[in-house]
């Protein structure tokens with residue numbers, strides 16, 4: 379029996395073997411330095427070019443470069459015509475701003491439990507949540523696997539709802555051949571450091587709908603109607619924020635976008651190698667790619683099968699022990715979110731803007747107060763939360779399949795030697 383590294387054995391992966399994300403080369407240097415020397419540092423020509431290139435990448439007519447994915451999500455909410463007291467259905471397990479973007483416009487998030495196999499919103503539980511105040515669904519393509527957009531489109535059409543894609547993690551993924559960014563009525567992407575397309579920080583709003591584009595544009599820059607590269611009258615025609623991206627960031631994003639095809643192939647190859655290695659490991663539930671879906675493997679998220687390892691205690695204890703053992707073997711796994719969304723204080727305490735807004739807003743017509751954030755109503759999301767850990771960097775370029783092999787070996791070693799983990803005895 380190999381001694382686990384957590385107990386003093388030799389780690390499978392030596393420190394320094396896994397290379398950082400994103401790779402930076404002469405293309406990045408050249409484009410960022412050209413932007414720096416170009417003298418236009420606010421919203422400038424690289425921003426405009428990035429918008430055009432990203433719109434072409436997703437296949438959308440319109441794209442707006444933002445300073446974050448959260449800003450782009452807020453723009454989606456506004457572009458969808460959502461206003462005070464309206465309700466928006468969103469998954470109960472995601473990044474906080476998948477749901478706080480709804481509060482940003484004084485509307486009310488209504489959570490739906492997840493499907494354990496895909497980790498995405500359970501489309502079979504949505505219709506029961508619809509009220510006369512429901513205006514939209516935010517479909518989060520979590521960890522790079524899209525939601526079931528056939529089912530979502532049917533519901534959206536039946537109840538006249540807007541379909542918003544939170545594709546902050548969804549770059550390059552597809553649903554039945556259709557790109558993320560084209561699956562809903564509008565979409566938000568993030569370009570923070572960890573994302574499959576990195577510009578440092580930043581985001582993009584995309585749509586094919588001119589009216590939605592115009593609404594998003596207005597919110598993006600002080601409620602004005604003209605973009606910073608056009609003639610502006612500096613007049614606020616509506617409530618606006620300052621969500622514009624800047625030129626240096628756009629230049630970095632453009633350089634990275636020019637290499638996205640290669641990065642995506644690497645991710646696909648590495649994920650295939652790892653999935654094959656993990657297939658026979660009893661106790662580990664590897665992520666799935668259902669037929670018709672193209673995963674981008676943004677976050678390769680595993681779950682511990684408690685029954686298979688014979689654990690009857692609190693799931694998080696076993697999960698933490700296994701995760702720490704993997705970390706000691708040199709695999710950078712981590713817990714992505716420790717809280718399901720309805721268990722976050724901003725929702726549980728309904729403390730958003732204060733004064734009861736938006737839940738007791740008169741425009742909520744009494745429906746807002748009926749929305750209760752009881753974590754117990756989301757058992758599947760909680761189970762996922764307590765059993766998962768994921769990884770991003772090991773499967774990304776410049777890391778190749780040999781790293782995926784090593785990661786697989788480390789999983790095998792840990793699962794073969796669970797009896798060595800003191801927490802499990």
Ligand SMILES: Cc1ncc(COP(=O)(O)O)c(C=O)c1O
Nearest residue numbers: 446447448473476546568569570
């Ligand atoms: C699913 C999801 N939605 C929204 C966001 C917010 O993106 P950003 O950090 O660029 O605001 C993120 C990432 O942080 C995310 O993973």
